[in-house]
Amino acid sequence: MERADLEQLQLERLQSTLNRAYKNVPFYREQFDALGLHPRVIASVEDIARLPFTTRVDLGDNYPYGLFAVPLRDIVRISSSAGTTVKPVVVGYSKSDLKARYALTARFLTAGGVVDTDVVQICLNPGLSNWGRALKEGAEAIGASVMPMSHMSTSKQFMAMQDYRTSVLLTTPSYAMHILGAMKSMEMDARSLALKAMLVVGEALTEDTRDILESDFNIDVTAGYGPSDVMGPGIAFECREKKGLHVSEDHFVVEIVGPEDGEPRPQGETGEVVLTTLTARAFPLIRFRTGDLARAMEGSCPCGRSLARMSGITGRTGEVLTIRGVKAHPAQIERILEGAPEDTSPRFLIHLYKENYLDMVEIWLEIADNIFSDEVKVVENALRKLRQQIFQILGFDVTIKLMEASTLDQYALPTGGVIDDR
Amino acid sequence: MLRVKNLHAYYGRIKALDNVSLHVRAGEIVCLIGANGAGKTTILNTISGLIPRARGEIYLKESKINGSPPEKVVAAGISQVPEGRQIFGPLTVLENLELGAYLRFKKKEKKSIERDLEWVFELFPRLQERIKQIAGTLSGGEQQMLAIGRALMARPKLLLLDEPSMGLAPLVVRDIMNTVSALRDSGVTILMVEQNARASLKISDRGYVLETGRIVLQGNSDDLLNDNDVKRAYLGKDYKTFWEGRDPA
Numbered sequence: 001m002e003r004a005d006l007e008q009l010q011l012e013r014l015q016s017t018l019n020r021a022y023k024n025v026p027f028y029r030e031q032f033d034a035l036g037l038h039p040r041v042i043a044s045v046e047d048i049a050r051l052p053f054t055t056r057v058d059l060g061d062n063y064p065y066g067l068f069a070v071p072l073r074d075i076v077r078i079s080s081s082a083g084t085t086v087k088p089v090v091v092g093y094s095k096s097d098l099k100a101r102y103a104l105t106a107r108f109l110t111a112g113g114v115v116d117t118d119v120v121q122i123c124l125n126p127g128l129s130n131w132g133r134a135l136k137e138g139a140e141a142i143g144a145s146v147m148p149m150s151h152m153s154t155s156k157q158f159m160a161m162q163d164y165r166t167s168v169l170l171t172t173p174s175y176a177m178h179i180l181g182a183m184k185s186m187e188m189d190a191r192s193l194a195l196k197a198m199l200v201v202g203e204a205l206t207e208d209t210r211d212i213l214e215s216d217f218n219i220d221v222t223a224g225y226g227p228s229d230v231m232g233p234g235i236a237f238e239c240r241e242k243k244g245l246h247v248s249e250d251h252f253v254v255e256i257v258g259p260e261d262g263e264p265r266p267q268g269e270t271g272e273v274v275l276t277t278l279t280a281r282a283f284p285l286i287r288f289r290t291g292d293l294a295r296a297m298e299g300s301c302p303c304g305r306s307l308a309r310m311s312g313i314t315g316r317t318g319e320v321l322t323i324r325g326v327k328a329h330p331a332q333i334e335r336i337l338e339g340a341p342e343d344t345s346p347r348f349l350i351h352l353y354k355e356n357y358l359d360m361v362e363i364w365l366e367i368a369d370n371i372f373s374d375e376v377k378v379v380e381n382a383l384r385k386l387r388q389q390i391f392q393i394l395g396f397d398v399t400i401k402l403m404e405a406s407t408l409d410q411y412a413l414p415t416g417g418v419i420d421d422r
Numbered sequence: 423m424l425r426v427k428n429l430h431a432y433y434g435r436i437k438a439l440d441n442v443s444l445h446v447r448a449g450e451i452v453c454l455i456g457a458n459g460a461g462k463t464t465i466l467n468t469i470s471g472l473i474p475r476a477r478g479e480i481y482l483k484e485s486k487i488n489g490s491p492p493e494k495v496v497a498a499g500i501s502q503v504p505e506g507r508q509i510f511g512p513l514t515v516l517e518n519l520e521l522g523a524y525l526r527f528k529k530k531e532k533k534s535i536e537r538d539l540e541w542v543f544e545l546f547p548r549l550q551e552r553i554k555q556i557a558g559t560l561s562g563g564e565q566q567m568l569a570i571g572r573a574l575m576a577r578p579k580l581l582l583l584d585e586p587s588m589g590l591a592p593l594v595v596r597d598i599m600n601t602v603s604a605l606r607d608s609g610v611t612i613l614m615v616e617q618n619a620r621a622s623l624k625i626s627d628r629g630y631v632l633e634t635g636r637i638v639l640q641g642n643s644d645d646l647l648n649d650n651d652v653k654r655a656y657l658g659k660d661y662k663t664f665w666e667g668r669d670p671a
Contacts, residue, residue, distance in 0.1 A: 005445075008425055012443045012640055019636045039636075040441040043428045074650045096645060 001250075003306055009250060010045050013278035018042060018051075021284045024069040027062055028286060045253060048276060049264055053287045056320065056329075059230065060085025068092050070282050079130040081229035082393045084320050084329040089229050092282040098137075100279050104234025104248055105138025111239045111246070112199040112222040114168050116143030119194075121164070123149055123157055123171040123179075127228070127326030127395020128202055134232040135170050135201075144168070154182050165194040172202040172325045173209050173223075177357035180216055191218045199224060201233040202325020204313040210242070223312060227275070227290040229327045230283075235275065236310055244297045244309035251279045254310060255287070256296050259317040267296045272317050273310070291318045291327075321418065323352070324359045328394050330416035333363065336389050347405075349413055353421040361398040366405050376402070423448040423611050424469070424580055429478035431461075431468050438464040439476070440635040446580065451602065451612045453622040453643065455656055456632035462615040463505055465632075466582045469613075470502045471495045482580065497525055499579035505588065505615075507569040511558030515549050518557050518568055522575030535575070542571040545601060563594035570601070574610070581605070583614040587621055599625050619656035623647045631656075 001009075018039035021028040031052050032038060041050060058067075064080075064087075065072060075092040082088040093101065114120065120139045124132045132148055139146045147160060157179065160166060169176070176198055183190050197220045198213060205223040213221045222238040225245050235252050236245035247254045256271040257264055265271035273292045277285045293316060297309040316322060320329050330350055337348060351362040367379070383400045390398050411419065424446040431439035438461045446452045454462045468476045471492040480488040482498050490498070501522075510518050519542060523535045543550035546567040552560065557568060566586055573581055586602065587595040595618065603625045606612055616622035623629055623643040631639040631652060639651065646652050 008427070008443070008445050011427065012445070012637065015441060015443055016637045016639055019633075019638045023633075023638070040430075042441070070651070094650070096649065 001306055006249060006306060007045065010253065010278060013250075014045060014048065014253065014276070015039060015042060017276075017278055017280070017284050018286070020069055020281075021286060025067055025284070027058065027067055028284075048253060048255070048287065051287055053262060053274065053289050054285060055289050056084050056089060056229070056291075059089045060087045063087035064090045065092070068282055069284050070094055075282050081127075081130075081327070082332065084229060084327050084332060086331075086335070091230055094282040097280055097282050100251060101134050101232045101234060102137040102141045104251060105134050105232060106141045107138075107248065108224040108234050108237035109135070109138050109142055109144075109168075109199060111237050112168075112224075113197045113220060113240060114139065114142055114144055114199070118142075118144040118167045118196075119147070119165055120144045120168045120170060121147045121149060121157070121160055121166040123152075123169065123175055124202070125172075125175075125324050125326070125396060127324065128172075129395070131201060131226075131228060131233050131325075134234070138234070139170075154179060158183070158188075161193050161195065167194050167196045169195060169198045171198065171200060173200045173205045173213075174203060174324065174354070174357045174359060176200060176213055176221075177209060180213065181356050190216045193217070195219050197221070201225070202228060203322060206312075225292075225310075225313065227288075227292065227327065228325055230285065230288065231275070239301060239303040239305060241301055241303045243301055244311055246301065246305050246307040246309055249307050252277060254296075254308075256294065256310070259293070265295070267298045270295045270311075270314060273313075289318075291316050291320045293317055321350075321352070323361060323394075324396055326395050328396075330418060332394065333390065333398075334416050336386060336393065337363070337365070347408060347415045349408055349411060350416065350418045351421070352418060359396075359422060361396065363398055363400045364403045364408060365400055366408050367402040423450075423483060424613065425479075425481040425484075426465075426469070427479040429465070429468060429476065429480070431464050431473050431476040431478075433464075433473075433475075438635055439468065439478075442478070442632075442635070442637055444630050444637065444640070446611055446613050448611050449606065449609060450628065451606045451614060451626040453626040453629045454613070454615045454632055455617070455619040455622060455629055455646075455652075457655070458617065459634075460632040461635040462632055463584055464635075466502060466584050466613070466615055469495070469582060470500065493525075496576060496578075499577075500582060501573040501576045501578035501580070502582040503569045503573045503584060503586065505584040507562075507565045509557045509560075509565050509568050509572065511556070513557055514554050515557055515560070515568055516553050518572050519549075519575050522572035523577075525576060534577075538575055538577060542574055545574075545604065546571055562590050563598065566590060566594075566598055567601070570598075570605075574605075579611060581610050581612045583612060585615055585617060587616060587618045595621055619652065620647070623652075 022039050074094050076095050077093040080088040080090045122132050122135055136146050136148045195217055199222055201224045210221050224233045224237045226233040226235040236247045238245050253276040255274040257274050259272045270293055273290045273294050275288045292313045294313050295311045320327050347366040349364045351364055353360050426444045429439050429442040456462050467473050471490050487495055487498055526535055548564055549567055586598050599621050614622055623646055626643045629643050629646045630637050
């Protein structure tokens with residue numbers, strides 16, 4: 001599509017999205033009115049910078065259906081993620097939204113080389129299960145054979161890859177490295193698999209990781225991007241030139257703004273990714289701050305697509321963490337730990353590290369100094385229950401280590417502070 | 423072919439169009455649907471240069487035509503079939519059609535005008551049968567055919583059709599819509615305003631939904647036909663309150 005045509009399409013879709021949001025969603029109407037704004041002031045896509053931001057806190061505050069722009073009976077899928085706010089973030093999809101989602105994931109998959117003769121295996125942890133569904137639908141739309149594997153042991157994933165002759169693996173970069181590490185330790189030849197490509201989501205793909213995976217598996221590796229809690233993995237995708245992620249600009253406006261001041265950053269400078277939906281009916285998002293850091297890329301891609309490109313995610317701003325692709329806020333963990341047994345104090349730190357390439361979370365919980373050993377056993381039983389709760393709500397496993405106050409003191413961090421050794 | 427950006431239009435102090443943007447690609451039929459008074463006719467009239475108090479950008483094949491007087495808009499290649507036909511009652515069918523080619527007579531295009539007359543009579547055989555009849559005595563459907571034929575005589579690049587089904591019996595509407603479809607197939611680009619949402623969405627490629635002067639939805643006509651909001655508002659399905667989970671606004 002020509003650039004001028006794309007920009008006209010964006011303008012039209014933005015204007016109607018804003019008209020619908022203003023009309024149907026009290027939150028947006030009040031936000032605009034408070035600033036004396038109305039959708040009619042938007043005369044170009046750039047004018048979007050005049051509008052206020054939406055944050056995860058706003059999404060949580062409008063639990064459950066406050067941000068829906070269509071009647072509930074038009075919603076055909078509700079997906080919620082509890083990782084980042086007091087109340088879960090609830091996102092709804094109408095039939096047309098789902099159709100668009102599948103088209104976008106199909107676009108991501110096709111750009112990565114997936115065709116109808118492929119056998120696609122999806123390995124994502126439960127926290128990304130709504131992505132797993134979207135990717136499965138996208139792959140089915142292409143006509144590929146799909147195995148949506150839920151949380152399964154690495155050896156079972158292997159067996160599937162070998163026996164079913166998987167040709168495309170959809171997973172996170174760290175899980176891909178984990179599989180590679182496991183194969184090497186079992187002295188298996190990664191090149192003996194039928195794999196031709198891996199498409200990775202959920203975490204940034206570093207060039208080092210890509211090089212290792214591509215050479216050791218003898219495949220192509222391309223990445224896709226989307227914030228896991230509010231959207232599918234189809235916002236931006238790499239083509240096989242692997243020179244940046246193409247933004248699906250017919251469905252989203254992506255801005256890069258300064259995390260502190262919210263001002264637009266010029267091309268090439270890193271800033272926070274801010275997303276606006278252009279076609280979402282059930283859940284329009286206007287200038288949503290993702291907390292992901294990236295930069296806009298100049299020029300056009302050799303692949304010939306006219307869609308603008310962004311870099312991969314280079315970091316995060318704010319307190320929301322990305323753990324194995326899943327978004328989580330320390331305050332959520334704090335809330336769950338409020339159920340901790342009485343012999344522990346509420347003070348805790350979060351220790352993140354990598355083991356076999358996977359993100360691991362260790363919660364260092366302060367324990368009272370004068371506790372007896374059999375009391376410790378009781379406490380540890382209670383902690384096991386907390387771990388289950390955390391897994392249920394956030395979708396990943398943590399270990400909880402009891403530490404003495406003096407050890408925690410060494411780190412001079414407030415409660416909920418993060419030590420990131422990844 | 424046509425690109426419209428940020429159109430605002432007023433009738434006196436009443437705002438009829440509020441930041442409207444749309445486009446029509448060559449060879450498409452695009453329809454504008456919406457309730458009475460939503461502003462659909464105003465969009466066509468603004469494109470034709472008939473609304474003095476309007477601002478915004480209108481491009482026909484990349485040339486700016488906003489601000490142009492109506493005769494320049496017609497000369498640029500846009501022909502409007504007005505709401506209610508508005509054929510010249512006292513004149514004959516033939517005279518109406520010839521007047522449609524008014525701007526072309528000056529350019530001495532006699533032969534091509536005659537060929538176009540033949541083309542119009544092929545599209546509308548009934549008009550040929552009544553070629554000498556006084557236009558005001560034609561039936562509603564025949565007058566609609568005459569109005570379209572007259573607009574086609576200007577050899578437009580873009581045809582603006584305002585409510586072609588208005589006041590016509592369902593069978594006649596079907597005929598007219600079939601003709602509009604045939605026109606598109608012969609290469610005419612059409613922007614059509616219709617209150618009969620179903621009929622227009624069925625023959626068009628894309629549509630825009632207008633509500634009190636604002637575009638609230640756009641998309642492929644098939645998608646719009648299946649859209650729940652469109653179904654409720656314009657296709658007569660499912661009259662219920664907007665929302666069960668919270669108080670209606």
